[in-house]
Amino acid sequence: MAHLLHVEMLAVVRELLGKFLKPDSIRLSAKEILKTDVRCRDLHLMDKRLCVGQYCYSMISKAQSEKKVWVSTVYNSLREEYMKAAEFLLKNLRLNNSTITSLSALSPSLMQDDCLHSVYYLG
Incomplete structure (x- = not known):
């Protein structure tokens, strides 16, 4: 099951990022995801x-x-917690561990390539 680890980690990160980031800012490759500045408004x-x-x-x-004043506070708190969770993950x-990435070769359909359609993407 270790060969699924990298794919599953990327899926978890993409799912979380999809909750507060614009879809076009969520990259497919692990290298690009790691470069994402989740604090960039x-x-x-x-x-x-x-x-x-x-x-x-x-x-x-x-x-x-009803134009309640507390709504913006809720959204600000929610956004802050999403950012903290993303930074933690x-x-x-x-995601950049070469051993875990290499294990994907055990199942070629799971290899991470920007051109493959088997990669999960929140669009």
Whole structure:
């Protein structure tokens, strides 16, 4: 199962980044993902496009329509926590580990190449 590790780590990171970053700023390769500045506001989605839980969505939508002042605080806190989580994963997951990457060769369909369509991408 070790040959699946690199692919799964990339999928987790891409899924998290997709919750608060614009789709075109989420790169396919591990090297490019590691270069992503998750704090760069130009890469972030607008507040109303940030991913929130299904139970919170209706409450936040209602509060926005009622122009509640706390909505921006919720979005700022949510964005900050997404950034912290992304920074943690990018720092601690071994996305650039050559041994783990090389193990992908055990299953050629899982090899990471920007041209392959087998790579999971949040678009």
